[in-house]
Each structure stands twice: as structure tokens, then as C-alpha cells.
Amino acid sequence: MTTSPELTTPTGCPVSTLAAAFDPFESAYQAHPGKSMAAARKAEPVFYSPVLDYWVVTRYDDIKEIFKDTDTFSASITLDQITPSTDETIAILVQHGFNPGLALVNEDGPSHRERRMAHQDPFKGREVEALVPRIREIVNGYIDAFVKKGRADLMADLFQEAPITIALIFMGIPDEDIAACRQFTLDQTVFMYGRPSPEEQKQVASNLGRYWEFSGGLVEKIRQASEGPGWLPHLIRESERKPGLFGDNELQTTALAGLVAAHETTTNASGNAMRALLENPRTWERVCADPELIPKAAEESLRYDGSVAAWRRLAVKETTVGGVTIPKDARVMMITSSANHDEAVFEDPERFDIDRPNPNRHMTFGFGAHACMGATLARQEMRIFIEELARRLPHLRLVGEQRITYLPNTSFRGPQHLLVEWDPQLNPVPADRP
Incomplete structure (x- = not known):
């Protein structure tokens, strides 16, 4: 050496x-x-x-x-920025009152175990399964917008769109507030795990701050109707059952974490999966012919080119x-x-x-005490993406000669763009043809 x-x-x-x-x-x-x-x-x-x-x-x-070995290795730095914020960036966050509480991902010890247990119910298989019809409806709505065109960017047109809406529904955001939540661009990948310029830092900080202010009112609105389904209503009920378990800043942190996780895990994982499948045409043909193979394809893609x-x-x-x-x-x-x-x-x-x-x-989803709680939801979304693309666009192929790029960072990866094409006259669903 x-x-x-x-x-x-x-x-x-x-x-x-x-x-x-x-x-x-x-x-x-x-x-x-x-x-x-x-x-x-x-x-x-x-x-x-x-x-x-x-x-x-x-x-x-x-x-x-x-x-x-959680006694030797602390998760406390999990959300630390690779490139520290500038003084101007910090000032922007302070101006907006940005004060996130601990997230499960960077918390240790007994408090982590207690709070993780309190989070778990919405992530259980039966709860996620109940969302499947809504997830499928959302995914098909985005596919409807491009299925007759013969060309799409799967990242911009599908994978960067549907998971955000699904995450908001999962969190229990009222339908009338979903559009308002979607206006915030919370792409933290480079901000947290890359080398952003001072200007990039300030832009992300401004978006974070505005969302933080917005989410405070949102949490209060959900508190007034906390009997509904979803992650945030569940946590509000848990905090009322056991005062002190979650403060408002922890609830706002959850509202932030849900949006960020939708992008950094599901969006990227779905893009990686479709790239791997389309780069292996025989495998894509098998998946289209036999949808029973889709869970295996999704799992192998998480290993082969995981989003984390x-x-x-x-x-x-x-x-x-x-x-x-x-x-x-x-x-x-x-x-x-x-x-x-x-x-x-x-x-x-x-x-x-x-x-x-x-x-x-x-x-890809970690291991042990800090394993990703949203893994079941992410897997379900990935499978539905693949199922619906295989059903409606089995003749999909990658656009030739494209250079697939990634945001330079240490920790999260997914294609910035994934250009695909097909002959819409050959769409197997008659209503999908021009």
C-alpha cells in the first residue's frame, strides 16, 4: 500500500x-x-x-x-451539513424562526426508542396497503399527462411529482392544503450533503424558512381535527396521550422530514430502478410479461443502485x-x-x-435501531410505478446517447433526468393512443 x-x-x-x-x-x-x-x-x-x-x-x-453498536456509534451527526452554512445562510434561517427538533434519524438512546415506537403505527403494512388505491390513482394521473406524447423525462414528469403528493397524503395533510405545500422546493441534497455555493445555500435556506413558517400553521390546523388518518394526526394524538413526547417543533420537523424523504428516497429509488430495468431490456420484457416479478425487480434495484x-x-x-x-x-x-x-x-x-x-x-434503508421507517411505503410506491409503466408503456426505451447525471453529494443519488421514448400508436391501452 x-x-x-x-x-x-x-x-x-x-x-x-x-x-x-x-x-x-x-x-x-x-x-x-x-x-x-x-x-x-x-x-x-x-x-x-x-x-x-x-x-x-x-x-x-x-x-x-x-x-x-449504538452504544459506540451515535447517530447525532446524521443530519450535519457536509459544507457548513455561511453566516448569511444562518441569518436567513433565524429570521424565519427555523428551529427544528430532533428527528428520529439523528436521535440516540432511550428517548429515540420511545419516540420511534410512538411513530410506528402509520408505517405498518396494513396502513400502507390502505393507501394503494390512492397511490395508483395519483401515479396514473401523472402518466396520463404524457402517455400520448411518445417522449418524457420520467424524473421531471413522474418521479419528482407523484411522491410529493403521496407523502403529503400519508402525512395527513388536508386535501385543500396539498397544493400550497407543493409550492415549496425543499431539495436539500446538495445543501446537506454536497458543496453548495453561498448563493445556493441562501436559496435553500429561504425555502426552508418559508416552509417552516407555513408548517407551523398547518400543524395547528391539523391539531384542530386530529382524529383523521395520517402520520401527523397520529403524532398529535400521541403527544396528547403522553405530554412532552412531541413538541410543536418536533411536529414541524416531521412535516419537513416527510417531504424531504419523499424526494431523497422514493423519487431517486424509482429513477434508479427504471434506469436499471431499461438498461437491461430482456429483464424489462420479463417484468412486463409477468408482474409477479416486480417486487423482486424493485428489491434488486435497491441493492444494485440504491437511493441512499x-x-x-x-x-x-x-x-x-x-x-x-x-x-x-x-x-x-x-x-x-x-x-x-x-x-x-x-x-x-x-x-x-x-x-x-x-x-x-x-x-439502502439502513439497519437496526435506525432502519428507515418508511421502507414499506417506499417499496409500495416503487412497485406501483413499475406496474403502471409496464402495463401502459411496455415498449418504453431510454433515449439514446443521453448522459445521465447526478447531483454531486455524498449520500443520496438518483438521476437528475431520465429521458424515455416510445411509439404512442403502439400503446396497449386503446385510450392511451393519440
Whole structure:
């Protein structure tokens, strides 16, 4: 292993050439984070990145152990910005009274367990299943708008639209307020996990602040009619049952988290899934011919090209990961996309294989105490997207020669655009033909 003699880790060891060169904002990681970490998994599965000032972990078993060991690894930095906010950005947030409470994703200990239990009921399978007719109606409404045109951008025309509406319904936002909620652009990916310019930071902060002010009134409105279905009404009832469990800022944080999660998980996961399917035409043909294969296709896409590339933790005491000493207070980045391509767990991991026996072992939704609560809803949405596109546009194909790009960031990935085309005269549903 060659080293960069001028660079050392916080423990005083020389930084290897591989570690010094790692930059998640560069093209190799952005194009395919799991594949780009193959050399690290083999030669240096745990290393210190001077670019990020994080210890980077790449192997499946090591990442799983970190998720499990909540006494050693705190989730408190999960929502910390990779690039700290400028003073101007902070001033904008303060001006709007932006004061989010803890979200489950960055909370530890007994309070996390208690509050997570209080959140769970709306995420259970039967509750999500009850939403299926509404989800299908929404998805088909967006497909209606382009099905006769012969060309679409699946990201802009479908995947960036439907999940937001579905998330608002899931949260229990009254129908008459959905349009008002949708006006807020809350794309936090680069803001939180990338290298935004000062101007980009200020724009996102302004949108966040305006939504924060709006959501305060929304929470109060829902409180007045909290017997209805949905995530927020449920939490309001729980807070009344057990005072102090959730304050208003935690409820507003939930309203924010629901919108952000819809974009950073479901939107991106659906785009990644359709890209993988259309890049493998024989697999797409099989899925169109046999819809029973769709759950397997969705699960394999979550492994092959998941929407969550990395999670972060803080070491609260000195420890060892993969034989490497991690000092107290060190920041750790777990490349879950790398875990999903670990050859020790997944045979021939670079192959998109919907017949794979173990795709559900992927780490895209995390693991253990902080595993994604919305995974059931995300899977259901992905399946419905694929079902309806397969039913109405089985002759769909990627537009040739397009360059598929991703927002440069460490943690979330999905195509910015996904251009597709088809002959609308061949649409199998007669009403879908021009």
C-alpha cells in the first residue's frame, strides 16, 4: 500500500494514496459509488479521508456492526451539513424562526426508542396497503399527462411529482392544503450533503424558512381535527396521550422530514430502478410479461443502485473497526452502496439480477435501531410505478446517447433526468393512443 507522506490520519498514521485520492464529489463515485469502492473493499476497507475528515467504511459486515453498536456509534451527526452554512445562510434561517427538533434519524438512546415506537403505527403494512388505491390513482394521473406524447423525462414528469403528493397524503395533510405545500422546493441534497455555493445555500435556506413558517400553521390546523388518518394526526394524538413526547417543533420537523424523504428516497429509488430495468431490456420484457416479478425487480434495484449511498455516525469512544483504530469523537461515513456491492455477500454484485436470492440484505434503508421507517411505503410506491409503466408503456426505451447525471453529494443519488421514448400508436391501452 503506497502512502502520501505529507498526510497523516488523526492517529498519526500515514494516509494511503487510495485514501488521499478519495473524493465523493468526483465522477467515479458519482457515477457508481458501490463499484467505485471495489479497490477499497479489497485493499483498505477502512480508511481516513483527509478530503472529508471522515473515517470511511466500505465492507458489509463492518457497516452492519456499526449500525448495531449504538452504544459506540451515535447517530447525532446524521443530519450535519457536509459544507457548513455561511453566516448569511444562518441569518436567513433565524429570521424565519427555523428551529427544528430532533428527528428520529439523528436521535440516540432511550428517548429515540420511545419516540420511534410512538411513530410506528402509520408505517405498518396494513396502513400502507390502505393507501394503494390512492397511490395508483395519483401515479396514473401523472402518466396520463404524457402517455400520448411518445417522449418524457420520467424524473421531471413522474418521479419528482407523484411522491410529493403521496407523502403529503400519508402525512395527513388536508386535501385543500396539498397544493400550497407543493409550492415549496425543499431539495436539500446538495445543501446537506454536497458543496453548495453561498448563493445556493441562501436559496435553500429561504425555502426552508418559508416552509417552516407555513408548517407551523398547518400543524395547528391539523391539531384542530386530529382524529383523521395520517402520520401527523397520529403524532398529535400521541403527544396528547403522553405530554412532552412531541413538541410543536418536533411536529414541524416531521412535516419537513416527510417531504424531504419523499424526494431523497422514493423519487431517486424509482429513477434508479427504471434506469436499471431499461438498461437491461430482456429483464424489462420479463417484468412486463409477468408482474409477479416486480417486487423482486424493485428489491434488486435497491441493492444494485440504491437511493441512499452513505450514512454517518460519530464514535463516542475509541474503538476498532475492521482492525483499524477509530479515535473518540471521530466522524464515520459508512458507504452503504459499497456494502451492497460487497463480493463476500452478493455474488457477481455488478450484475443487475432480479433472480438474485438475497437482494433484501441490502443496506439502502439502513439497519437496526435506525432502519428507515418508511421502507414499506417506499417499496409500495416503487412497485406501483413499475406496474403502471409496464402495463401502459411496455415498449418504453431510454433515449439514446443521453448522459445521465447526478447531483454531486455524498449520500443520496438518483438521476437528475431520465429521458424515455416510445411509439404512442403502439400503446396497449386503446385510450392511451393519440
